[in-house]
Amino acid sequence: MDIVKARTMPGVMELLPGDQIAYNRVRDTIRATFERFGFLPIETPVMELVSVLLTKSGGETEKQVYFTQSTGARAQGKDPDLALRFDLTVPLARYVAEHEPDLAFPFRRYQMQRVYRGERAQKGRYREFEQCDIDVIGRNDLDLRFDAEIPAVIDQLFTQLDFGPFTIHMNHRKILRGLFAALGIEAGERQTTVLREVDKLDKRGRDAVLATLSEDEYGLGGPLADKLLTILNTRGPGAEVLATLRGLDVSHALLDEGIAEMAVVVEALKALGVPADHWCLNLSIARGLDYYTGTVYETLLDDHPELGSICSGGRYENLAGHYTKSKLPGVGISIGLTRLFSKMQELEIVSSSDSTVQCLVARMDPELDHETIALGAELRAAGINTQVVFDGGKLGKQMKAADKAGIPFVAILGPDELTRGSVQVKNLRSGEQQDIPRAEVGARLLAQLGETS
Amino acid sequence: MDIVKARTMPGVMELLPGDQIAYNRVRDTIRATFERFGFLPIETPVMELVSVLLTKSGGETEKQVYFTQSTGARAQGKDPDLALRFDLTVPLARYVAEHEPDLAFPFRRYQMQRVYRGERAQKGRYREFEQCDIDVIGRNDLDLRFDAEIPAVIDQLFTQLDFGPFTIHMNHRKILRGLFAALGIEAGERQTTVLREVDKLDKRGRDAVLATLSEDEYGLGGPLADKLLTILNTRGPGAEVLATLRGLDVSHALLDEGIAEMAVVVEALKALGVPADHWCLNLSIARGLDYYTGTVYETLLDDHPELGSICSGGRYENLAGHYTKSKLPGVGISIGLTRLFSKMQELEIVSSSDSTVQCLVARMDPELDHETIALGAELRAAGINTQVVFDGGKLGKQMKAADKAGIPFVAILGPDELTRGSVQVKNLRSGEQQDIPRAEVGARLLAQLGETS
Numbered sequence: 001m002d003i004v005k006a007r008t009m010p011g012v013m014e015l016l017p018g019d020q021i022a023y024n025r026v027r028d029t030i031r032a033t034f035e036r037f038g039f040l041p042i043e044t045p046v047m048e049l050v051s052v053l054l055t056k057s058g059g060e061t062e063k064q065v066y067f068t069q070s071t072g073a074r075a076q077g078k079d080p081d082l083a084l085r086f087d088l089t090v091p092l093a094r095y096v097a098e099h100e101p102d103l104a105f106p107f108r109r110y111q112m113q114r115v116y117r118g119e120r121a122q123k124g125r126y127r128e129f130e131q132c133d134i135d136v137i138g139r140n141d142l143d144l145r146f147d148a149e150i151p152a153v154i155d156q157l158f159t160q161l162d163f164g165p166f167t168i169h170m171n172h173r174k175i176l177r178g179l180f181a182a183l184g185i186e187a188g189e190r191q192t193t194v195l196r197e198v199d200k201l202d203k204r205g206r207d208a209v210l211a212t213l214s215e216d217e218y219g220l221g222g223p224l225a226d227k228l229l230t231i232l233n234t235r236g237p238g239a240e241v242l243a244t245l246r247g248l249d250v251s252h253a254l255l256d257e258g259i260a261e262m263a264v265v266v267e268a269l270k271a272l273g274v275p276a277d278h279w280c281l282n283l284s285i286a287r288g289l290d291y292y293t294g295t296v297y298e299t300l301l302d303d304h305p306e307l308g309s310i311c312s313g314g315r316y317e318n319l320a321g322h323y324t325k326s327k328l329p330g331v332g333i334s335i336g337l338t339r340l341f342s343k344m345q346e347l348e349i350v351s352s353s354d355s356t357v358q359c360l361v362a363r364m365d366p367e368l369d370h371e372t373i374a375l376g377a378e379l380r381a382a383g384i385n386t387q388v389v390f391d392g393g394k395l396g397k398q399m400k401a402a403d404k405a406g407i408p409f410v411a412i413l414g415p416d417e418l419t420r421g422s423v424q425v426k427n428l429r430s431g432e433q434q435d436i437p438r439a440e441v442g443a444r445l446l447a448q449l450g451e452t453s
Numbered sequence: 454m455d456i457v458k459a460r461t462m463p464g465v466m467e468l469l470p471g472d473q474i475a476y477n478r479v480r481d482t483i484r485a486t487f488e489r490f491g492f493l494p495i496e497t498p499v500m501e502l503v504s505v506l507l508t509k510s511g512g513e514t515e516k517q518v519y520f521t522q523s524t525g526a527r528a529q530g531k532d533p534d535l536a537l538r539f540d541l542t543v544p545l546a547r548y549v550a551e552h553e554p555d556l557a558f559p560f561r562r563y564q565m566q567r568v569y570r571g572e573r574a575q576k577g578r579y580r581e582f583e584q585c586d587i588d589v590i591g592r593n594d595l596d597l598r599f600d601a602e603i604p605a606v607i608d609q610l611f612t613q614l615d616f617g618p619f620t621i622h623m624n625h626r627k628i629l630r631g632l633f634a635a636l637g638i639e640a641g642e643r644q645t646t647v648l649r650e651v652d653k654l655d656k657r658g659r660d661a662v663l664a665t666l667s668e669d670e671y672g673l674g675g676p677l678a679d680k681l682l683t684i685l686n687t688r689g690p691g692a693e694v695l696a697t698l699r700g701l702d703v704s705h706a707l708l709d710e711g712i713a714e715m716a717v718v719v720e721a722l723k724a725l726g727v728p729a730d731h732w733c734l735n736l737s738i739a740r741g742l743d744y745y746t747g748t749v750y751e752t753l754l755d756d757h758p759e760l761g762s763i764c765s766g767g768r769y770e771n772l773a774g775h776y777t778k779s780k781l782p783g784v785g786i787s788i789g790l791t792r793l794f795s796k797m798q799e800l801e802i803v804s805s806s807d808s809t810v811q812c813l814v815a816r817m818d819p820e821l822d823h824e825t826i827a828l829g830a831e832l833r834a835a836g837i838n839t840q841v842v843f844d845g846g847k848l849g850k851q852m853k854a855a856d857k858a859g860i861p862f863v864a865i866l867g868p869d870e871l872t873r874g875s876v877q878v879k880n881l882r883s884g885e886q887q888d889i890p891r892a893e894v895g896a897r898l899l900a901q902l903g904e905t906s
């Protein structure tokens with residue numbers, strides 16, 4: 001038989017079991033945190049009808065879509081009428097519009113599934129990657145306090161994940177747009193162009209952006225650009241930044257509205273107990289332009305700002321205008337888990353040292369196979385993830401393999417132990433070995449696993 | 454803006470949140486059981502290269518494949534070089550061959566992902582469905598005791614899932630093929646044809662199958678067909694059926710080999726403590742023809758045999774012959790979770806009554822919003838999945854909504870409670886309402902949730 005080279009397509013992440021376990025632990029933590037805040041799970045099919053998925057005319061999105069067609073449909077020579085989702089927002093919009101009568105609003109959902117983009121393969125870009133999203137969707141309106149729950153989720157999540165110190169940067173689109181209007185930079189194309197430059201502040205630095213904005217085509221003029229950048233450069237504790245904004249010599253109704261809304265969010269954040277050093281108001285955060293209309297969020301690892309935002313989102317005015325006439329405002333965030341995990345691996349912030357297997361029952365004497373099998377069953381019944389060796393070479397080799405696999409305990413049952421009614425348990429982390437009565441092994445291991453985890 | 458009707462493609466299962474929670478609980482139980490037995494997680498990309506996926510020439514499989522192509526690739530007018538996986542076995546074979554040097558053998562993996570088949574849409578058939586697979590893969594050889602671990606997993610899993618009484622039906626391909634050879638039904642096309650009929654015994658009944666097998670084209674003749682069916686009709690406890698087989702007036706080396714191997718499996722099953730009334734040897738189980746070479750498994754719900762096997766598999770001689778010259782024997786099973794869940798829903802064996810949200814903090818007085826927000830944070834810190842109401846109408850309406858959503862507890866904090874430093878907690882299941890000191894609410898709720906789950 002001809003051998004076909006076993007390989008995956010480029011641009012996907014496939015993990016060895018040890019890494020997959022580490023990945024799953026991150027994913028489980030995200031899920032548990034989402035559920036802790038009362039978000040409900042949904043999952044949608046990987047394929048959507050093209051007519052539903054691609055409601056926007058052309059543009060960047062459509063260039064990156066994976067179209068799909070069954071053998072039968074291909075044979076008919078038609079264009080594909082199915083495509084893989086490229087984010088979780090469009091499926092959410094479709095889901096809420098389709099199931100609206102059956103959902104309770106505000107609808108709080110989490111969704112953790114893979115999405116697909118036919119990008120050019122390059123380092124750090126994935127064609128398949130998992131997104132972890134939460135959104136709260138209101139019908140007609142949505143209380144501002146939900147905008148404070150979102151950073152509370154981010155805070156709890158990244159505290160749990162323990163990827164190092166982080167800061168949630170918040171801003172409000174009405175504050176931004178109000179400031180622009182107050183400074184005479186009118187809405188529409190001009191604000192968009194300027195905002196796009198402002199978004200580069202962190203990357204290019206103040207001087208470079210100032211130089212660009214002072215150019216003729218931006219029509220701001222040096223002093224105005226300078227003033228704008230000075231204001232947008234403000235970042236700090238919520239109450240302080242709001243005070244600064246209130247004290248500015250510029251004013252506009254939209255700016256006032258933004259400040260008032262942000263003040264509600266800041267107060268709720270305090271009530272939620274989000275530590276003051278985990279978040280700030282940062283007036284330079286813009287997060288794109290078309291979609292968000294209120295609070296916006298970015299999350300940065302303090303020690304790794306080069307990664308950019310690892311969790312972002314904001315408030316939008318209407319989720320599903322393409323699919324329903326209902327007005328569905330929402331607020332949410334998204335985590336690109338595949339990229340985040342791969343970066344955390346590169347930085348050695350996550351490691352793959354611990355197996356899901358908690359105890360290996362070694363094979364000391366083939367005559368005792370039925371006893372070791374039974375011991376394995378006893379440990380499982382006690383709640384221990386257990387693997388039994390049927391053929392693993394000498395005991396030392398089995399120990400080494402267990403240690404390499406990240407299994408913390410090895411149970412050994414030889415003729416002596418059988419006579420004594422005990423089991424030798426070796427802790428591979430500490431090297432300690434104990435003789436434990438067989439009836440107690442499960443409970444003892446469970447207690448020790450509880451201590452170390 | 455034109456409204457596009459929000460809908461999914463036919464042949465997929467999309468659940469409302471309450472059902473998704475029930476589905477996730479089943480999935481979590483499966484995963485926990487797989488991990489309890491020391492299986493390690495892997496996940497593979499949904500797309501595989503066509504050249505890798507479709508190694509077999511043509512056939513049924515290829516007719517059901519979903520081919521995939523990015524916008525850019527389509528523009529070039531080429532045939533798609535990507536397709537969605539149609540099972541988890543081919544990706545496993547590719548994975549093991551690709552990562553062989555980095556894996557520890559016997560390699561025990563579980564995989565729970567969706568697969569895709571471009572079937573004609575009909576009731577009970579899915580184009581997207583989730584499979585939950587475990588396999589143990591050896592290099593060169595694989596101990597027979599692994600064949601006993603597999604039904605031990607099935608036993609623990611369906612005991613946990615509590616879908617009602619079940620029986621694991623086992624057989625051995627060498628016993629079947631040995632019997633055929635002993636009766637003069639030679640290997641190859643003829644055995645295949647006869648086996649296909651035998652596989653219909655449960656559906657068509659003995660008489661109908663006997664009539665068919667007695668027809669000329671099968672070339673068995675009435676007495677031989679009768680003898681065959683009488684033997685294959687044997688089912689019962691392992692030791693008994695093996696004794697029956699040993700006492701037959703037919704013999705063949707392959708039959709002896711099968712009996713000897715099965716005896717090892719039966720002994721190991723005993724050591725594993727799998728209850729005798731949860732499994733049987735059933736000589737009529739064939740499970741297809743090409744792939745399996747040893748033990749085979751089917752699992753039936755005793756009260757719902759009409760569902761057919763809900764968990765099946767067996768031992769195979771070589772997993773990845775298309776991708777590597779290494780000999781990789783294995784044994785495994787697969788659960789079609791999407792179909793199983795949908796059937797359990799139809800039969801009302803699973804319900805969607807319990808939310809992941811454990812406590813709703815009601816809104817009694819808008820003046821106290823910051824207190825209820827803080828109470829919510831306190832409950833979350835205590836480990837309770839908590840949702841806080843910001844705008845839910847009158848208290849009675851909030852209670853009703855919580856009950857409908859399957860949330861077990863509602864916490865109420867009004868001005869009186871605030872003065873007293875307590876919280877009213879209503880158990881929506883029992884109707885009982887308690888006044889609990891605020892500092893103790895989290896711990897008390899946690900304890901009560903522990904009792905009821």
